[in-house]
Amino acid sequence: ELKVEQNPLFLSMQEGKNYTIYCNYSTTSDRLYWYRQDPGKSLESLFVLLSNGAVKQEGRLMASLDTKARLSTLHITAAVHDLSATYFCAVDRSGNTPLVFGKGTRLSVIA
Amino acid sequence: NAGVTQTPKFQVLKTGQSMTLQCAQDMNHEYMSWYRQDPGMGLRLIHYSVGAGITDQGEVPNGYNVSRSTTEDFPLRLLSAAPSQTSVYFCASTKARTTNYGYTFGSGTRLTVV
Numbered sequence: 001e002l003k004v005e006q007n008p009l010f011l012s013m014q015e016g017k018n019y020t021i022y023c024n025y026s027t028t029s030d031r032l033y034w035y036r037q038d039p040g041k042s043l044e045s046l047f048v049l050l051s052n053g054a055v056k057q058e059g060r061l062m063a064s065l066d067t068k069a070r071l072s073t074l075h076i077t078a079a080v081h082d083l084s085a086t087y088f089c090a091v092d093r094s095g096n097t098p099l100v101f102g103k104g105t106r107l108s109v110i111a
Numbered sequence: 112n113a114g115v116t117q118t119p120k121f122q123v124l125k126t127g128q129s130m131t132l133q134c135a136q137d138m139n140h141e142y143m144s145w146y147r148q149d150p151g152m153g154l155r156l157i158h159y160s161v162g163a164g165i166t167d168q169g170e171v172p173n174g175y176n177v178s179r180s181t182t183e184d185f186p187l188r189l190l191s192a193a194p195s196q197t198s199v200y201f202c203a204s205t206k207a208r209t210t211n212y213g214y215t216f217g218s219g220t221r222l223t224v225v
Binding site for chain 1: 142144146152153155156159201203213214215218219
């Protein structure tokens, strides 16, 4: 059974600081996703990571994937208040299988 | 291009009532899934489909039925609503294992069972 664990589950950051969210998964997968969710809203796709060593960046967010370690990271650089949201990682196994989500990391960026 | 459309956005049901949550997509996506989101639990898979006429159970299927008669539509039926089914429900779709293509989520249905 595929399990996805995120940590931390809650994160309070000061503006301007850097931090990393970790996503571990339990079985082989070649595809990892990061999503953002604002309160009361749907999920917005941030990154799709397709291979070992993949790195993608968008603004202050950078995601990476290590399939051998079954680990993905979402690094936040110089946090700003607009990044406050809940971030989810999700994984699907090869073949016709749907996404399995982590429990999410609730990020709060404070002045 | 409407994407993934879920209706209704809000619903209050009495215990024992039945209802159908609608999900439609206009992107010709093969894969469609239903998730429920509860505080602290992330998103848990209820049912999914890899194409018209094909459905399968996810992690929490009890109390829910689905069917996939067309590529576009994937309705979720609550047979006899229970307070434990109070949740936010999301429908998602994607093309089958297409490179670099993520899942598109609907806006959600917030269901309260009293």
